Amino acid sequence: MWIAACKTEDVDADDVIGIRHDGVDYAIFRSPEDEYYATAGHCTHERELLCDGLVMDGEIECPKHLGRFNYASGAAQGAPVL
Template sequence: MPTWIDACATDDIEEEDLIRFDHDGRTFAIYRSPEDEYFCTDGLCTHEQVHLEDGLVIEHTIECPKHNGRFDYRSGEALRSPACVNLGTYPVKTEGGRVFIEV
């Protein structure tokens, strides 16, 4: 059975930005797209486990702040080396001005 976790308010995330969300010993990144949609990935880069929270978000990509690896946050796909392993992604829903992720 899916477990939906209340992660943040929709207003907590600026358009084309992300926030870090820690839950049960894990780190997630929650994004708000230019189309006002929300997405969730693992919060650590797959290259050297660097937190993505300080990364640069442009359109639908997140760039790791350490070595500039890039990912498509909608699919988790690694787009530029040194990142070559995709990020895990998680379902997201919004209700009543809140963002929920399924873990």
């Protein structure tokens, strides 16, 4: 299923915004190459909102315990989210 999540200009390059749809949080990313990705909105470690994290080099860093995810693949990149 596809939903309209945001406008392309709502997300800066190499950044993230949070959206909520039907009571579920999502994180929307825009890569420096203008590719867009959507992931679950919470860190798998302690459910912190990822939209409050730091985006750098294709990864999102959780703002609470600094766990990192590749936002294109969703793969965990560093503790404590391994």
